[in-house]
Amino acid sequence: MLFVTDSRVKSQEVDTPTIHELQKGSEWRFEVAFGTSVEVKLLSGTAELFGTELALNQTYTFIGAKAAIYTWNGCRLEVSGTCQVEYTAEETPMISYSNTHFALENLRQSAVAENREGPRVLVVGPENAGKTSLVKILTAYATRMGRQPIVVNLDSREGMLSIPGSLTATAFSSIIDVEEGWGSSPTSGPSLVPIKLPLVYYYGLPSPEDNKKIYKPLATRLALSVSSRLMEDEAAKETGCLIDTPGAISQGKANYDVIQHVVSEFSVNVLLVLGSERLYSDMLRRFDGSKTSNDENITVIKLSKSGGCVDRDETFLKQARQAAIREYFFGEANRTLSPHTQQVDFGQLLIYKITEPNSLIASLMPGGEVEGDVPLFGKVEPSVLMQNCVLAILHADLGDSQEILRDASVMGFVYVADVDDKKRKLRILAPVSGRLPARPMVLGSWPEPALNLVG
Amino acid sequence: MSSGLASDEVAEDYKNSLEDLTFNSRWEISNLTVIAKENMDHALAISRVIENHIKSTPPNRKLPALYLLDSVAKNVGTPYTLFFGRNLYQTFMNAYSLVDGSVRRKLEEMLKTWKEPVPGSMNSRPVFPTEVTRSIDNALIKARTAAVQMQQQQARNDPLGRGRGVIPAQTPPIPFRNTPTPPVAGARYTPPQTTQVYVPQSNGNGNGITGIYGGSQPLNQQAYANPMSASNYQQPDGFEQPTGSIDSLHNDIANLIATTRNEFATNPYDEGIRQRLKALLDLQSILQSQQLPPDQLKLIKDQVAQLTPASFTPAPISTPIPPQPQPQPQPQPQPQQQQHQPSLQNMFPPNALAALLASTAASQQPAPPPVQLPVPVTQPPIPYTQSPSAPVQGITSPENSLLASLRAAGMLPAPSNNPAPPPPPPPLPAAPLPTTLPFQIPFPLPHISTPPNVHASPAQPCQGRVSNDVQMTSASLKISRPHLISLLYEGQPNQCASCGRRFLNTDEGKKKKAAHLDWHFKVNQRMVEAVKRGQNRSWYVDEMEWIKSRDDPDDLNAQSANGTHTNPSTTAVSLSTAMKKDPKMQYIPVPNDPALANVNCPICQEKFETVWHDQAQEWVWMDAVKIGGKVYHASCHAEASKDGAGIQRVATPEKVLGKRKAEASTRKHAACA
Numbered sequence A: 001m002l003f004v005t006d007s008r009v010k011s012q013e014v015d016t017p018t019i020h021e022l023q024k025g026s027e028w029r030f031e032v033a034f035g036t037s038v039e040v041k042l043l044s045g046t047a048e049l050f051g052t053e054l055a056l057n058q059t060y061t062f063i064g065a066k067a068a069i070y071t072w073n074g075c076r077l078e079v080s081g082t083c084q085v086e087y088t089a090e091e092t093p094m095i096s097y098s099n100t101h102f103a104l105e106n107l108r109q110s111a112v113a114e115n116r117e118g119p120r121v122l123v124v125g126p127e128n129a130g131k132t133s134l135v136k137i138l139t140a141y142a143t144r145m146g147r148q149p150i151v152v153n154l155d156s157r158e159g160m161l162s163i164p165g166s167l168t169a170t171a172f173s174s175i176i177d178v179e180e181g182w183g184s185s186p187t188s189g190p191s192l193v194p195i196k197l198p199l200v201y202y203y204g205l206p207s208p209e210d211n212k213k214i215y216k217p218l219a220t221r222l223a224l225s226v227s228s229r230l231m232e233d234e235a236a237k238e239t240g241c242l243i244d245t246p247g248a249i250s251q252g253k254a255n256y257d258v259i260q261h262v263v264s265e266f267s268v269n270v271l272l273v274l275g276s277e278r279l280y281s282d283m284l285r286r287f288d289g290s291k292t293s294n295d296e297n298i299t300v301i302k303l304s305k306s307g308g309c310v311d312r313d314e315t316f317l318k319q320a321r322q323a324a325i326r327e328y329f330f331g332e333a334n335r336t337l338s339p340h341t342q343q344v345d346f347g348q349l350l351i352y353k354i355t356e357p358n359s360l361i362a363s364l365m366p367g368g369e370v371e372g373d374v375p376l377f378g379k380v381e382p383s384v385l386m387q388n389c390v391l392a393i394l395h396a397d398l399g400d401s402q403e404i405l406r407d408a409s410v411m412g413f414v415y416v417a418d419v420d421d422k423k424r425k426l427r428i429l430a431p432v433s434g435r436l437p438a439r440p441m442v443l444g445s446w447p448e449p450a451l452n453l454v455g
Numbered sequence B: 001m002s003s004g005l006a007s008d009e010v011a012e013d014y015k016n017s018l019e020d021l022t023f024n025s026r027w028e029i030s031n032l033t034v035i036a037k038e039n040m041d042h043a044l045a046i047s048r049v050i051e052n053h054i055k056s057t058p059p060n061r062k063l064p065a066l067y068l069l070d071s072v073a074k075n076v077g078t079p080y081t082l083f084f085g086r087n088l089y090q091t092f093m094n095a096y097s098l099v100d101g102s103v104r105r106k107l108e109e110m111l112k113t114w115k116e117p118v119p120g121s122m123n124s125r126p127v128f129p130t131e132v133t134r135s136i137d138n139a140l141i142k143a144r145t146a147a148v149q150m151q152q153q154q155a156r157n158d159p160l161g162r163g164r165g166v167i168p169a170q171t172p173p174i175p176f177r178n179t180p181t182p183p184v185a186g187a188r189y190t191p192p193q194t195t196q197v198y199v200p201q202s203n204g205n206g207n208g209i210t211g212i213y214g215g216s217q218p219l220n221q222q223a224y225a226n227p228m229s230a231s232n233y234q235q236p237d238g239f240e241q242p243t244g245s246i247d248s249l250h251n252d253i254a255n256l257i258a259t260t261r262n263e264f265a266t267n268p269y270d271e272g273i274r275q276r277l278k279a280l281l282d283l284q285s286i287l288q289s290q291q292l293p294p295d296q297l298k299l300i301k302d303q304v305a306q307l308t309p310a311s312f313t314p315a316p317i318s319t320p321i322p323p324q325p326q327p328q329p330q331p332q333p334q335p336q337q338q339q340h341q342p343s344l345q346n347m348f349p350p351n352a353l354a355a356l357l358a359s360t361a362a363s364q365q366p367a368p369p370p371v372q373l374p375v376p377v378t379q380p381p382i383p384y385t386q387s388p389s390a391p392v393q394g395i396t397s398p399e400n401s402l403l404a405s406l407r408a409a410g411m412l413p414a415p416s417n418n419p420a421p422p423p424p425p426p427p428l429p430a431a432p433l434p435t436t437l438p439f440q441i442p443f444p445l446p447h448i449s450t451p452p453n454v455h456a457s458p459a460q461p462c463q464g465r466v467s468n469d470v471q472m473t474s475a476s477l478k479i480s481r482p483h484l485i486s487l488l489y490e491g492q493p494n495q496c497a498s499c500g501r502r503f504l505n506t507d508e509g510k511k512k513k514a515a516h517l518d519w520h521f522k523v524n525q526r527m528v529e530a531v532k533r534g535q536n537r538s539w540y541v542d543e544m545e546w547i548k549s550r551d552d553p554d555d556l557n558a559q560s561a562n563g564t565h566t567n568p569s570t571t572a573v574s575l576s577t578a579m580k581k582d583p584k585m586q587y588i589p590v591p592n593d594p595a596l597a598n599v600n601c602p603i604c605q606e607k608f609e610t611v612w613h614d615q616a617q618e619w620v621w622m623d624a625v626k627i628g629g630k631v632y633h634a635s636c637h638a639e640a641s642k643d644g645a646g647i648q649r650v651a652t653p654e655k656v657l658g659k660r661k662a663e664a665s666t667r668k669h670a671a672c673a
């Protein structure tokens, strides 16, 4: 969530903690720059961050965050450290958001009664309308009611429990990490906040329109996995799924086919439209009164966007992407991970580049510029151009076809720390020690190269 | 199409134009329809303005305002129909309760056309969704039912005034105010013989193919000019007088009365039987004194069929009738005996509906006995005029409380516990008919999208106690519901101090919390060790593993009383004593040492199965045991040891392998569950 510029207030740069008294129904919105940290403690009352309740007298640390702490009943917060921006807002859409949750609860109850799948909810809206925040709130409320939603992220601009460029599905049955976005994927050690287990695919491009020939089949594949899980996992089936989407598919009719595709692949029966009257009426026209493949009515609902959302600046977003890559390998502030570097020969790796006609990298890649019936992937030799890039290791075999590569889920990511063209060697940073798995790797152009990940 | 103006400017303009809509002017209505069409981008704002106008305009201007709604809905369609549809029940019923009989018939006529496709349209869907119009139909029928009883009561209390009950049909409609003369403006409601008035398009009367405001078609006035007059009644097309069936109906009713009398004789204190007998007697007298139109007869027949024991059941009824329990009658004063025959004329006085709505919307109490209702009610009714901030009230609550009162009065069956959706409703009576039967109605309970609340899932025991009435509609989502929010807070009072997670205050909740605290404790213990050992990101699972994996929100597996966690990197750990006995449930963390990480089981030469272990919160090799620096499949090792042989003397690899593979899937399941 982001914030309105004209209400920005600089907090005084003192180390003595500030106390905020929040009236019920209000929220404290704050921004913390990357590189600085702010500690927040709930002294009394109740408070929640994107739907997840804060514990009393526990210190929560935020680094590089833009968030809001809302209170239904009023609360006192103690804040230490310097926020870039902070202010209290009285007007929030929380009533309609919470009601959306309870309306979904009713749908879930009738789904249980009729032995159907719980609601499949798609959230659409332009960039910076607060889609992810809404999905997070609905997820948190569902788990607080003992539900287990499958949360799907179709927005490759930002990752969910993985790096940007990825599309994921994750079952949420436990508390969401307050400090770290959605939390953390499994590591080899224990975790203070229960681990979330994502299923990860790699799209490797920022927007669905960059290559719909890959994006749509990936969405289909993801939907297939999710529906398989829903079929077998009783708790997930009762709850249904919540799907976050990139703003691009909601901005302009040219991409409505992607929405259509997702609605049909996931059998979406609740379409939540955030912050755009025009999109809402377009969605109504397209979907209202129509039915899903299993003959359920599709409901289209408009929700207003939070005043906390404004356009996020690219600098912050880029920092967030870099931070996500860093966290994948090195962990978060309170839990450091130890990735491993190793030298590999060019010949040891099988790397495919995602075809993307307009990309700078593609035009520079040998064989990258192709017209007409473009193959989905092109085999590429390691080169200096890959330096600082991330490669996705696929759950696939070396001889697999392009379609299999396209549909394969991701085993993990490695980072190309250095390329020595002369010696034909790469220095690779991998999350796990040991020999790199002999599996195909995919190079995308999203996220952009991460500089100086390894010294 | 877009005017480029902000919605509130457009709305303000439109609102001002509506002030001119003082009578049924075709020109005004078509003009306003065109404006609505040209400002589709502001459809939401415009529909709100129209709705508010219908609500706030005086009764004598409500009809033209509703005609405008009708025109926009039919000529512009979506998104207006969607916006109007959400509040249509409220908009319609609010107006209906405040206008006089002649306007009501026009509204009923208009309602009828909403159930049909737009004339001349390729789209076969009705103007408004059936659920919306059905809810209005149901409310009208229920209100009529109540009105009949009130009518009877009035007649009893005012025998001299019985002339009121036999006003000839030609009498001008009863004005809203209890004045002897109709309001002056009332004349305008009656469509004059000119083409200047707006007539709702309908498929039924054959006009309007080219759209309403181009039409100069003659008004089909005869169809509803005097529908109140039983003798002049025009049979709607498609209905046939069920000749011969009247007699059988009389017989059925007579039989029913006889049976019920006997029942009543043996159970003189059974209020339910007494009410039923009373209703049957009323019905009998109506049938004997009136000539009823066929659809009314059908309704009665259906009703009787439902009350009739199997042996009396007449010819098969085409109407699907939901299985209904007998009403659970509330003890309440009931009219003693019918003193006179109620007339079908004028059984639905305007004030009766208003009073009924007032009484039901005001509280959830059973409807007060009709005798206490002032006759006539002079002040305008309160219920359907509410603030715009709570629009949903008009859609759900009054409807529901109306139902509740009708139910309490024994006029509707008790809510069914059957979760199955109600069957489609039987055809409704022709709209202009102002009467119905003085007892329970064989209509399913209103649909709307209220999901059943009775089926609280075991996962959410807390919700069962609190009524969650939120529907997935914009209006419903806007209403603050603190009692629901408490489900997330006070409703789960048992809170974990370290992470804030809440649990129910039940035995199960306490158990879960204990397990949860245990989980915290173990994680904290292992954290210390993990810092020393170092940890890394694990590989992501593949599709199959993800599909098979199960989250364990309650950490129940972690609660092993004797589960002292020995050093996981050197010893095989088991989840509990019970699991210890099963070698396949033994696991070790995936070794960090690269030399060990790629080894195979020395016995069967197969790789180990890497699985995410929820309880251990790490990647493990299932069915694995580390002995003397080497890792074996626990089952291989057990198999080998059981034979009395050392681990060097190996069982046939194929045999063991086959066994392992067969069990692989179940094991994976168990490990993750």
Ligand SMILES: [Zn+2]
Residues within 6 Å of the ligand: B496, B497, B498, B499, B500, B501, B516, B520
């Ligand atoms: Zn806890």
Ligand SMILES: [Zn+2]
Residues within 6 Å of the ligand: B601, B602, B603, B604, B605, B606, B632, B633, B636
């Ligand atoms: Zn073995």
